[in-house]
Amino acid sequence: MAAGTAPTPAMIGRAAQWAAELDGDDVTAARRAACESWCAQDARHRLAFERMRALDQRFADMGPVERTALSRAARRRAKPRTMAAGLATLLLLIGAVWLAGHSLLGRQYFPDLRTAPGDLRELALEDGSRLHVDTDTALSRALTGDERRVSLFRGRLMAQVARDPARPFVVETTDGTATALGTRFSVARDASGTIVTVIESRVRACATAWTRQACIDLGAGDRARLSDGVVERLPAVDGEHASAWSKGWLEADDMPLVAVLAELNRYRARPIRFDPAALAGIHITGSYPLRESDRALAAIAATSGLWISQSGEDRMISRDP
Known part of the structure; x- marks a missing residue:
């Protein structure tokens, strides 16, 4: 997002206030109208507010005590000084979440999809690609006009990629990236690193460090481990056997x-x-x-x-x- 179209910190803070205030059953129609009026003043206002409401949905797993405390902190009006201190803390928290949401480490706490132990899923993407998602896996995906990106936080997936030369298909982990140069490949991530396995065609595997990026191209049956800024080629495997878990x-x-x-x-x-x-x-x-x-x-x-x-x-x- 261009700097001129991104919400400012003040807008983010106000959006956080509105999101917290409107998260309750006792909100009056006048307050909802006031929020809508604020959103209509600037496209960045609406963007910030919608993202805050989306964060609220991501916090749905919170217990009732934590959610009630969060809402009351923003709605409290009887004690202005207490309100200011509580709200400052709240806005700092939401601001930190906002900033973290733009990093892979932060986004791991808000995945689009989680699978439970024993659960295997097949996911159809809007571009025609398909993801086979293994047990105990967490991921997010983002398809834009320039790129198709899947963020794998833990577990394993296999991507069957629809051809689109104008939009690269990338699976990222904290260890690096795997960019499709063909069709089918799998990416697995655990505490020791990331393993990329190619089932069909080719994939470029890159391990990312602070100061450099090391990459190798892999063909069918090839594997590589990404860890600590190093990409290491592993012994080749039978691609169909390696992907049998997806079935x-x-x-x-x-x-x-x-x-x-x-x-x-x-x-x-x-x-x-x-x-x-x-x-x-x-x-x-x-x-x-x-x-x-x-x-x-x-x-x-x-x-x-x-x-x-x-x-x-x-x-x-x-x-x-």
Whole structure:
């Protein structure tokens, strides 16, 4: 947004006041009309107010006590000095949120989409692209006239990109970016960094540091890790196997059993219990349904000679009964 069209700090502060004041059942028609009149004075007023109301929607997860306190802080009129101090604190808070909303670190607290453990979703974007969103993932997306950008805060997604040479398709994390030069690729982010995997065509993976940006181009089956300002090429994989999760399957090809169980646990509300040391050295091969992990566990036990014990909803797999 150009500097001349962006709301000023004073406008942002006034918009915060209006948003807090109108967040209640006792607001009079006169006060609503006054707010509308203020919004009509300048397009930046309306923009600031609409964004504040959007923030209010993002705060819907707050408990009733916190929301009531926030509203009362702005509506309190009986004690002007207290009101001024409380409102100053409120505006500082909202201003900080406003500024944070323009950074990736800030926006992670207000994602457009969250998936719960065990939840897999497919999302159609306005440009014809599709996102396959993995379990326990948080992201936001923004499609403008110049660019298509998805911000991945945690978890994993696979993008199937609709061709549009005039608008790059970028997936960003705090570690860097993956820009589509073709069609299908996945991006996964956890505490250790970001992994980019190409399923079809090409992707440019760039790790961002304070003073430089390192980039490499990846082809089908190629992978790279982005972390600490470094982009590292990883061993290639079978792209279709690597993207099987987007169809609800885990493909294991001589995969350590401990790693398979850890992956299945990502999709369970109650994790499978096991002793990693006791199961070390066991490798398995097969296709396992991620949405039916009890069935997957039974198949694993049957083919590897292991035992499953059950206590209520808990499951445990071990070498001995």
